[in-house]
Amino acid sequence: MIILFGVFLLTLLVITALAIVRSESLFAAVILTGIFSLLMAANFFLLDAADVALTEAAIGAGVSTVLFLGALALTGERERGGSTNRLLALGIVTVTTLIVIYATFDKPRLGDPDAPVQQHVGSWYLEKTPELIDIPNAVTAVLGSFRGYDTLGEVFVVFTAGIGVLFLLSARTPGRPEDFVAADEPDQGLRHYLVPRVVGRMLIPFIFLFGLYVQFHGDYGPGGGFQAGAIIAASVILYALLEGEARALRALPMRVLKWLVAGGALLYGAVGVASMLLGSNFLDYSVLASDPIAGQHIGIILIELGVGITVTGVLLCVFHAFAARGKV
Amino acid sequence: MYYAVTIATLVTMALALVRALLGPTIYDRLLAANMFGTKTVLLLSVVAFLYGRPDFLDLALVYALINFIGVIAVLEFIREREDSSGAKKSAGD
Amino acid sequence: MIIDILSWVFLTAGGVFIFIGGLGALRMPNLYTRMHAASLTDTIAAVLIIGGIMLQAGLTLATIKLAAILLFLLLTSPTASNALASAAILSGVQPEEGKVERRERQG
Numbered sequence: 001m002i003i004l005f006g007v008f009l010l011t012l013l014v015i016t017a018l019a020i021v022r023s024e025s026l027f028a029a030v031i032l033t034g035i036f037s038l039l040m041a042a043n044f045f046l047l048d049a050a051d052v053a054l055t056e057a058a059i060g061a062g063v064s065t066v067l068f069l070g071a072l073a074l075t076g077e078r079e080r081g082g083s084t085n086r087l088l089a090l091g092i093v094t095v096t097t098l099i100v101i102y103a104t105f106d107k108p109r110l111g112d113p114d115a116p117v118q119q120h121v122g123s124w125y126l127e128k129t130p131e132l133i134d135i136p137n138a139v140t141a142v143l144g145s146f147r148g149y150d151t152l153g154e155v156f157v158v159f160t161a162g163i164g165v166l167f168l169l170s171a172r173t174p175g176r177p178e179d180f181v182a183a184d185e186p187d188q189g190l191r192h193y194l195v196p197r198v199v200g201r202m203l204i205p206f207i208f209l210f211g212l213y214v215q216f217h218g219d220y221g222p223g224g225g226f227q228a229g230a231i232i233a234a235s236v237i238l239y240a241l242l243e244g245e246a247r248a249l250r251a252l253p254m255r256v257l258k259w260l261v262a263g264g265a266l267l268y269g270a271v272g273v274a275s276m277l278l279g280s281n282f283l284d285y286s287v288l289a290s291d292p293i294a295g296q297h298i299g300i301i302l303i304e305l306g307v308g309i310t311v312t313g314v315l316l317c318v319f320h321a322f323a324a325r326g327k328v
Numbered sequence: 329m330y331y332a333v334t335i336a337t338l339v340t341m342a343l344a345l346v347r348a349l350l351g352p353t354i355y356d357r358l359l360a361a362n363m364f365g366t367k368t369v370l371l372l373s374v375v376a377f378l379y380g381r382p383d384f385l386d387l388a389l390v391y392a393l394i395n396f397i398g399v400i401a402v403l404e405f406i407r408e409r410e411d412s413s414g415a416k417k418s419a420g421d
Numbered sequence: 422m423i424i425d426i427l428s429w430v431f432l433t434a435g436g437v438f439i440f441i442g443g444l445g446a447l448r449m450p451n452l453y454t455r456m457h458a459a460s461l462t463d464t465i466a467a468v469l470i471i472g473g474i475m476l477q478a479g480l481t482l483a484t485i486k487l488a489a490i491l492l493f494l495l496l497t498s499p500t501a502s503n504a505l506a507s508a509a510i511l512s513g514v515q516p517e518e519g520k521v522e523r524r525e526r527q528g
Binding site for chain 3: 330332333335336337339340341343344346347353355356358359360362363366367369370373374377382383385386388389392393395396399400402403406407410
């Protein structure tokens with residue numbers, strides 16, 4: 001029965017993808033991308049991958065749509081007509097599709113216990129997690145401790161992406177003076193629309209609180225740093241939409257955001273260096289406390305905090321870079 | 329007993345998708361997307377119970393909180409566009 | 422036993438309302454009538470379905486989470502419809518009967 005649900009959702013996904021590609025109004029494409037992300041999250045959920053589904057939900061539903069709309073505010077709303085050689089593109093796509101279909105003939109069946117991914121390291125991780133790390137969520141154990149070095153790389157990738165966007169979007173555009181018409185109007189967001197404003201302001205602390213819950217609950221259920229960073233960034237973005245850019249930048253100024261961006265990655269690296277200074281390898285958390293398992297818990301909490309801080313900072317920097325760019 | 333609700337929700341998601349594809353104005357599409365979001369929350373809650381994993385309700389909670397940020401963003405976008413075109417008109421007089 | 426019957430009734434009624442909402446969103450003639458169909462049925466269906474599941478769950482942590490989901494759905498879903506209607510009026514989409522003046526910036 002679950003297979004039927006999965007197939008149905010995947011069919012809707014294909015239809016949505018076709019509609020996104022074929023639509024000429026970019027606004028419609030952005031909204032359809034939101035629906036696409038919802039369908040993907042539902043699919044991940046049906047496949048029992050709760051952490052991934054949570055990340056897709058947190059980023060795709062809120063932050064991604066807002067960033068796309070911010071980009072649309074700066075550029076046009078209709079797609080320019082395509083001009084490249086369409087037969088060549090069709091040929092390449094067909095060949096690639098046939099290769100991928102051929103590759104799926106060797107795929108193991110869904111949930112097959114003899115699949116290669118269930119042997120070797122996968123089963124070792126699942127066996128050793130209760131003994132070495134002792135937290136119920138094996139995904140966080142693998143991500144935080146067994147593969148901590150990979151996650152360090154991911155945090156630095158997010159950090160680099162944030163710096164890259166800030167470089168690209170902070171450049172001053174040479175503009176004509178008559179473009180800057182509304183310079184004397186204070187930017188006011190949605191302050192005149194009372195119903196969204198009141199309800200939105202009431203919800204902001206709850207979203208923030210839920211983000212903190214997801215951050216620290218990553219050991220016991222779906223959650224962790226990436227999801228929590230996206231949720232907390234979504235709450236601040238909601239404040240910025242409701243009250244206007246100027247007040248949001250007064251609440252959390254850019255220099256605090258830049259400290260957040262760098263600080264999270266620094267925290268992660270500092271945990272690794274601290275374990276080296278305490279006598280063991282880089283990112284070996286067992287030496288952080290007297291009992292190795294307590295040390296692992298402390299290490300995982302600290303690095304998830306680092307991940308969450310960096311992701312929040314980067315998403316907010318990118319949002320402000322888009323939102324503040326059209327104005328003087 | 330949960331299967332009937334799940335099937336009704338999935339069918340309505342398909343109907344909402346048709347509205348999103350058809351809708352002449354963008355507001356129709358946005359209405360469909362918002363409807364899709366609340367249906368997803370209900371679907372996730374029911375399926376979490378159907379398959380006996382009530383600790384996956386966090387996912388539905390995230391969606392219930394974050395789904396409407398997209399609609400607020402569109403309202404802000406439209407307001408910004410109307411304000412700046414209104415200001416340009418009055419400045420050009 | 423009676424809890425089972427009650428929750429079955431709630432869930433089925435919720436399912437019927439969801440389907441009615443979907444049908445309404447597809448077949449109504451105008452944007453505002455579609456919004457009316459979608460948002461009303463969303464709210465009542467959410468109350469019925471989550472109420473039905475809460476009866477099944479008894480008094481556990483899951484019930485508290487479900488109550489939180491219901492509360493947030495009840496808060497955000499009508500607000501989203503309000504915001505959508507504001508955006509549509511601001512952009513000049515006219516309802517079928519009775520024209521609306523373009524909103525002047527008065528506050």
